[in-house]
Structure formats: structure tokens, C-alpha cells
Amino acid sequence: MIVIESLTKRYDSTTAVDAVSMVIERNSITVIVGTSGSGKSTLLRMINRLIEPTSGRVLIEGRDTASEPGHRLRRRIGYVIQGHGLFPHRTVAENIATVPRLLGWEEERVGPRIAQLLEALQLDPAIYSGKYPHQLSGGQQQRVGVARALAAEPAVLLMDEPFGALDPIIREKAQDDLLDIQRKFGTTIVLVTHDIDEAFRLGDRVAVMSAGRLLQYDRPEVLVTRPADTLVARMTGSTERAMRLLSLTTAGDAALPLAASEAAGNGQGGLVVPTSASLRQVLSELLWSGSDDATVVDDTGTPCGRLTVAAILAHGRPA
Amino acid sequence: MSASGFLLRRPASAGDSGALAGVDRLGALLTLIGAAGLFLLPFVTFKANRILPGDPHGLAQVLPVWATLGCRAALAAVAAVALLTANARLRLVTALAGIVVVATALAAAANALTPPHNLIVRVAPGTGFWLLLAALGLLATDAITRMRPGPGARVLLLAIFLGVAGLTLAHGTFDNVSVMREYAVNASAFAVAARQHILLSLGSLGAAVIVALPLGIFSHRVPRLQPGILSALNIIQTIPSIALFGILMAPLGALAAHVPLAAALGIRGIGAAPAVLALFLYSLLPIVANTVAGLKRVSPATVEAALGMGMTPWQTLAGVELVLALPVILTGVRIVLVQNIGLVTVAALIGGGGFGTFVFGGIGQSATDLVLLGAIPTVVLAFSAAVLLDALVERLDRVSP
Numbered sequence: 210m211i212v213i214e215s216l217t218k219r220y221d222s223t224t225a226v227d228a229v230s231m232v233i234e235r236n237s238i239t240v241i242v243g244t245s246g247s248g249k250s251t252l253l254r255m256i257n258r259l260i261e262p263t264s265g266r267v268l269i270e271g272r273d274t275a276s277e278p279g280h281r282l283r284r285r286i287g288y289v290i291q292g293h294g295l296f297p298h299r300t301v302a303e304n305i306a307t308v309p310r311l312l313g314w315e316e317e318r319v320g321p322r323i324a325q326l327l328e329a330l331q332l333d334p335a336i337y338s339g340k341y342p343h344q345l346s347g348g349q350q351q352r353v354g355v356a357r358a359l360a361a362e363p364a365v366l367l368m369d370e371p372f373g374a375l376d377p378i379i380r381e382k383a384q385d386d387l388l389d390i391q392r393k394f395g396t397t398i399v400l401v402t403h404d405i406d407e408a409f410r411l412g413d414r415v416a417v418m419s420a421g422r423l424l425q426y427d428r429p430e431v432l433v434t435r436p437a438d439t440l441v442a443r444m445t446g447s448t449e450r451a452m453r454l455l456s457l458t459t460a461g462d463a464a465l466p467l468a469a470s471e472a473a474g475n476g477q478g479g480l481v482v483p484t485s486a487s488l489r490q491v492l493s494e495l496l497w498s499g500s501d502d503a504t505v506v507d508d509t510g511t512p513c514g515r516l517t518v519a520a521i522l523a524h525g526r527p528a
Numbered sequence: 529m530s531a532s533g534f535l536l537r538r539p540a541s542a543g544d545s546g547a548l549a550g551v552d553r554l555g556a557l558l559t560l561i562g563a564a565g566l567f568l569l570p571f572v573t574f575k576a577n578r579i580l581p582g583d584p585h586g587l588a589q590v591l592p593v594w595a596t597l598g599c600r601a602a603l604a605a606v607a608a609v610a611l612l613t614a615n616a617r618l619r620l621v622t623a624l625a626g627i628v629v630v631a632t633a634l635a636a637a638a639n640a641l642t643p644p645h646n647l648i649v650r651v652a653p654g655t656g657f658w659l660l661l662a663a664l665g666l667l668a669t670d671a672i673t674r675m676r677p678g679p680g681a682r683v684l685l686l687a688i689f690l691g692v693a694g695l696t697l698a699h700g701t702f703d704n705v706s707v708m709r710e711y712a713v714n715a716s717a718f719a720v721a722a723r724q725h726i727l728l729s730l731g732s733l734g735a736a737v738i739v740a741l742p743l744g745i746f747s748h749r750v751p752r753l754q755p756g757i758l759s760a761l762n763i764i765q766t767i768p769s770i771a772l773f774g775i776l777m778a779p780l781g782a783l784a785a786h787v788p789l790a791a792a793l794g795i796r797g798i799g800a801a802p803a804v805l806a807l808f809l810y811s812l813l814p815i816v817a818n819t820v821a822g823l824k825r826v827s828p829a830t831v832e833a834a835l836g837m838g839m840t841p842w843q844t845l846a847g848v849e850l851v852l853a854l855p856v857i858l859t860g861v862r863i864v865l866v867q868n869i870g871l872v873t874v875a876a877l878i879g880g881g882g883f884g885t886f887v888f889g890g891i892g893q894s895a896t897d898l899v900l901l902g903a904i905p906t907v908v909l910a911f912s913a914a915v916l917l918d919a920l921v922e923r924l925d926r927v928s929p
Binding site: 257259280281282283284285288290291292293294295296297298307308311354357358367 | 827829830832833834835836837838839840843848851852
């Protein structure tokens with residue numbers, strides 16, 4: 210758990226971050242979203258003390274981050290930035306080994322860890338270990354950046370616009386991979402972005418910042434249904450909010466029980482959707498196909514529920 | 529000339545047109561220069577002693593007819609290759625063969641003109657010889673450039689060149705040529721001068737690196753002071769070397785006169801001290817400027833990632849920033865080393881020693897051969913330093929693109 214207590218950063222005449230307090234739960238993804246100049250990156254960098262706060266403090270698992278030298282603190286916290294920041298003169302394996310070596314791990318432990326991480330990020334260690342960053346594609350470089358940040362098994366991972374340099378198709382894949390990684394390693398992730406869609410897609414909780422202040426910090430659906438002020442409402446998109454709400458619920462969660470006859474049959478040629486699909490996606494499919502209901506199937510393909518247009522629309526209204 | 533030769537050379541001579549199409553332009557120019565050297569200008573000059581003005585001699589006046597004709601035929605063959613083929617290997621091999629022919633002719637001419645056991649007469653290379661050598665040298669350099677050899681190959685070529693030159697000189701092939709006559713008289717002074725020359729160049733370079741590297745890092749870190757530091761060093765760079773030597777003589781002389789320790793350390797108004805100090809000052813700008821440029825080249829994201837992962841500022845500087853800036857910094861070192869090797873020559877004027885001793889001694893005595901004894905090794909030294917450091921820079925740049 211990360212506790213941020215009235216954290217403030219002032220430069221000569223401007224206040225970049227103004228008395229922000231928030232609690233970040235363990236094993237969750239928290240997204241800080243805001244326009245440029247909102248202070249979101251400054252807030253993130255004060256967590257690992259790349260920027261020293263003017264006042265306020267940060268506690269990680271109850272321990273004040275100011276109680277040890279900054280570089281020691283940063284070795285325990287993963288850090289990923291836009292444009293990956295890989296060392297161009299070091300191979301992929303050497304890049305990933307950076308923090309373990311700084312921490313003085315034995316080499317017998319470093320090698321297997323590199324292989325494990327590369328595999329977790331779908332990069333074949335035999336092919337990629339010896340390559341230099343410039344020999345990789347943008348998406349691969351980004352994944353190596355994540356592997357490097359996770360190398361020393363940090364409990365906390367900070368990410369500053371990690372997908373900003375990727376094109377839209379690769380970005381979506383990278384976001385899915387991040388969700389997988391988070392589930393696999395149980396890391397507490399704090400991610401900064403200016404992209405509200407990314408925030409809704411990834412965040413268990415979303416913090417909206419503007420002009421150095423924290424406007425609202427809550428679950429995404431609360432941000433849509435009960436925005437704290439007009440700026441949050443504008444950012445979450447007032448005309449889009451119903452669709453956004455639908456995108457936050459999965460077909461599995463919203464599925465209605467199957468009628469007995471349908472459970473026996475096999476959906477009878479109607480629309481079939483997986484439990485992981487969002488209601489927004491299901492609605493879009495239903496509109497496109499012109500049908501009125503869809504069958505929800507689980508990972509094995511067995512029907513486990515059904516959805517109708519009316520049932521979906523009900524989820525698009527505030528409770 | 530082969531058809532493929534035509535095709536290969538096309539892009540290089542895209543501007544060719546009409547009757548000259550297919551003729552190599554550089555080859556044509558070098559052929560003209562070489563022909564002028566061979567037919568219009570004296571190949572050697574004969575002097576009864578080292579300071580008398582010489583009598584010019586053409587190749588035909590000195591060598592037997594068969595040797596003259598053979599020499600001309602060989603050079604005509606080189607010219608044909610230079611004019612008509614684009615094959616860089618062939619051009620290099622013929623250019624080098626041409627150099628061997630011309631050098632052999634010089635040695636033969638010197639031997640022919642020198643009476644047995646006469647150490648007074650001087651047979652000096654004439655303008656014709658120098659023009660031929662220049663034309664062939666340019667042809668060879670151009671061929672090497674076209675072949676784009678890697679850093680290792682270039683160092684190897686340099687080593688072969690130095691090895692062959694050293695062996696022929698040691699063997700005594702050119703002993704009757706005037707410059708080698710001067711060498712024979714000054715052999716021990718030559719060894720001392722060579723040592724001084726290298727020590728002065730490298731010593732001032734070493735001192736400059738020790739000061740300029742931190743100064744460059746500092747200017748990069750404090751951008752506010754960067755223009756001031758660079759302009760101050762720029763102003764030093766504009767002071768002519770002789771003036772700077774002169775300016776330094778007075779304060780260093782005063783220092784030696786009033787501080788016994790300084791005098792005991794060998795600091796005096798003239799000699800090596802002002803020379804090293806002046807060279808050191810000249811060396812600062814290229815190294816500081818290149819250190820700043822090299823560090824600027826390092827992506828800010830890389831530096832931030834290094835700090836963000838918990839590297840200390842020192843680890844980031846030494847392990848990331850300086851390593852990535854090294855090729856650019858070494859380019860500055862290369863500039864300085866070549867520049868210093870040249871400037872050390874001038875330091876002889878204030879008693880700094882080095883090959884300049886021969887150059888200025890030769891000018892004083894109107895003995896051109898003595899000037900050459902100082903000038904040629906200086907050029908060879910500077911050239912070798914440039915090739916070695918260029919190769920090193922390219923090597924490092926490949927590792928960290």
C-alpha cells in the first residue's frame with residue numbers, strides 16, 4: 210500500500226503539485242490521468258523521489274520513502290518511461306540485468322530471471338537476449354523496458370506514459386499484456402497517462418488531476434456516474450458517458466441466466482460472445498448483426514448466460 | 529577496361545557528358561599533374577654542397593635509357609588505369625606500384641649522381657618528383673576511400689605503409705638522397721627530437737584531457753555557463769601560436785625567477801614549459817566542445833531511466849553518459865592530437881625542441897633538406913595519429929550506434 214500525504218511540489222512561482230493525498234491499494238492498477246501540465250508526472254516522480262517534494266510525504270508499506278537515499282529507494286521500485294529509455298550500448302539481457310546487478314545479485318540468479326521475464330513478455334530469450342535495442346521494433350523495445358523495470362521483483366511499478374510512443378494497434382496489445390503481467394506478478398502499478406480511454410481500460414482506480422490538484426480519485430464507474438466537478442465530467446466525456454459505463458462491465462458479469470431450453474441447446478446460430486467482452490462491444494456487435502440477443506460462452510465454449518439489448522441498455526444508466 | 533567498369537563508375541561521374549564520358553575526372557587531373565612532373569619539371573636537383581643552389585636534372589639525363597623508358601612506361605600504365613577503370617583495388621595496386629617505381633627511380637638517380645665516397649654533394653628530390661609523388665599518393669588515397677575499408681583494415685594499411693617505409697630506410701635504399709644525408713649527420717639529434725615531439729604532443733594532450741573532460745561535463749550540466757566557457761576557449765584558439773608562445777614567456781620567466789620551486793621543476797620562460805602550456809590551452813576548446821556535444825547526444829530518456837532505476841549520478845555519468853558520448857569525445861581528442869603534432873613544430877622557436885628544431889634550423893641555414901628532415905616525420909606522425917584515432921572512433925561508434 211502506498212500512502213501519499215499532502216504531497217506538494219513548488220517551483221519558484223508555480224505549484225506543480227498542490228497538497229495531493231491519496232491511498233493506493235496493493236495489487237491494483239491506479240491510473241493518474243490529466244492534461245499536460247496537470248502535475249501528474251511530477252506526482253509520479255515524487256513517489257520514487259526522482260523529484261524531491263517541497264512538503265508532504267510518501268509511505269510505502271508504512272515506511273517513509275525519505276528514510277533512505279533516493280537511489281536505494283529507486284532500486285526497489287520499477288520505473289518505465291515513454292520511449293522506453295533502454296541503454297543503446299547494452300544488449301537486451303544487460304539492460305534487464307541493470308537493477309539486479311546494482312543490487313548485487315549473484316549471476317546464477319540473474320540469468321534465469323532474465324529468461325523468465327522475456328518469456329513472460331513473449332520474447333524468446335534465445336533470440337532476443339543478445340540483441341541491441343536498436344534491433345528491436347517499438348513494441349519489443351517497450352516490452353523490454355517493462356521487463357527491465359520488473360527485473361528485481363519490485364512490489365511497486367511506476368509507469369510514465371508507457372505506451373505513448375506506440376501506434377494504436379500495438380498499444381492495445383501492450384495494454385492487455387500489462388493487465389496479464391499485473392495478474393501474474395501481483396505488482397502494484399501506478400500509471401500516468403493523458404489518454405482517458407487508457408485510464409478507463411487499465412485502472413482499478415483512476416485519479417484525475419488538473420493544475421496540480423487531485424480533482425477526483427475513485428473507481429472508473431463512479432467517475433462517470435458521479436463526477437466530482439465539471440472538469441471531471443468533461444474529461445470522462447458527457448456525451449460518451451453511457452458508452453463508457455458499458456465498457457466497464459463485462460458480458461460475464463451482466464449475463465442473465467439461461468432458459469432451460471437454451472442451456473441444453475447450443476445458442477442456435479445466434480450471436481456468441483465471450484465472458485471477457487465488454488457490454489459496449491456486445492452492444493456494438495448486436496447493432497451490427499441486427500439481432501436482439503446474444504449467448505455468453507465461457508472459456509471452454511459452454512453457454513453460461515445470455516444478454517439482450519434491453520438488458521445491456523439498463524447497464525448504461527446511472528444506478 | 530571492362531564493360532562492368534563503365535557500369536560501376538556511372539553514379540560517381542553522373543555529370544560526365546560527350547567525348548569525356550567514361551574518362552575518370554580525378555584520373556585525368558592526376559595524369560596531367562603527373563605528366564607535368566615527369567616531362568616538364570626536374571626530377572632531382574644536384575648540389576655540390578648542401579647550401580649551394582642546385583642544378584636541375586630530368587630523369588633522362590640521369591638514368592640509363594632503358595630505365596627511363598621503363599619508368600615512363602610503368603607510369604603510363606598507371607595513368608591508363610587511373611583514366612579508364614573504376615575498379616578501386618586495381619587503382620590502389622597500380623598507384624602503389626607507381627610510388628615504388630618513382631621512389632626506386634629517385635634512389636637510382638641519387639646513386640648515379642653521387643660520386644663514390646663523396647659525402648659533400650647533395651642530390652635532392654626535385655619538383656617533378658614531388659608532383660609525381662603527390663599525384664600517385666592522391667590516386668592511392670582516393671582508391672582506399674572508394675574501397676571503404678573498415679577501421680581494422682585502415683590500421684593494417686597504415687602499419688604496412690610504415691613497415692615498408694621503415695624497412696627501406698633502414699636498408700639504406702635512400703642513403704644517397706639529400707634528406708637521408710642530413711639524417712646521417714643528425715641521427716642522434718633526430719632521436720632526441722622525435723622523443724621530444726611525441727612527449728610534447730601527448731603530454732599537452734593528456735593535461736588537456738584531465739582538465740577539459742570535467743570542464744565539458746560541467747558546461748553540460750550548467751548550461752547557463754556554457755556560452756561563457758566556450759567563448760573564453762574560443763578566444764584562446766584565435767591567438768596565433770607564435771604570439772601565444774611569446775605571451776607566455778614573460779609570466780613563466782617571472783615565475784621561474786621568483787619561485788625557486790617552479791625553477792626547480794624546470795619551468796622557464798623559454799623551453800618546454802611555455803610550449804606545453806600553449807598547446808594545452810589550444811587543446812581545451814575541441815575537447816570541451818566535443819564533450820558537451822557528445823553528452824548532448826545522449827537521449828534524456830536514457831539518463832532518466834538510469835536514474836529512475838536507482839543508478840547514482842556517478843554511475844549514470846560513468847556507465848551511461850560518458851560511454852555513449854565517447855566516440856564524439858574521442859573525435860575531439862583526434863583533432864587535438866593532430867593539431868598538437870603540427871603546432872609542436874612551432875614550439876621549436878622558443879626552445880621547446882621537437883622536429884621543428886630541424887625546420888627552423890634548415891630555414892636559418894637555407895638548407896631545404898634539413899627542413900624536410902623535420903617536416904616529413906611531422907606529417908607522417910600526424911597522419912598516423914589521425915588514422916589510428918579515426919579507426920578507434922569508428923569502432924566505438926559501431927558498438928553504440
